[in-house]
Amino acid sequence: EAGVVQSPRYKIIEKKQPVAFWCNPISGHNTLYWYLQNLGQGPELLIRYENEEAVDDSQLPKDRFSAERLKGVDSTLKIQPAELGDSAVYLCASSKESSTDTQYFGPGTRLTVL
């Protein structure tokens, strides 16, 4: 079974530029999560999707961050414009349901903003 796929794995951009991350969850997983992981910290939830619906986006900085999950499968996370403080690893995870099911994480996208 293929795991959670993320691309790109690494991205270096200059501040004020836009950037987008893509995630393909495990087949059949209805719930998709985007997390932010700063160096030396645990992941922090940005947004959770149940199928196409964003059900928890309270931690998503909506002035510059946006996300979508069209057709309830793949998802993209966008930052526009990027700031120096956005440098971090962006992790995508999926689970069959969000209640007690295991969350499976992708390898993450490491973003560096110069």
Added chain:
Amino acid sequence: QKEVEQDPGPLSVPEGAIVSLNCTYSNSAFQYFMWYRQYSRKGPELLMYTYSSGNKEDGRFTAQVDKSSKYISLFIRDSQPSDSATYLCAMKGGSWGKLQFGAGTQVVVTP
């Protein structure tokens, strides 16, 4: 103060030793407790999943939860160099709750 506290380490142990990791938390509503392992440049991988208090064993891994003390532990027996990674505790309240992670403890097992 963070809801979940975890010593960042690094924790260095010789091969074959027992690794002891722990987390403390402040939110008494947490009921589901997990331990994840994260290798460098990889995503977290679930190791242990425990509901409420008690012990759970899986091979060389033992997870303990003491809700009265708001304290959880992970023990790794017969540690191997391949166990060198960052170990993250995570917990949540209700079944639909948001996972709260600790900062992670870096473990180094030396041959």
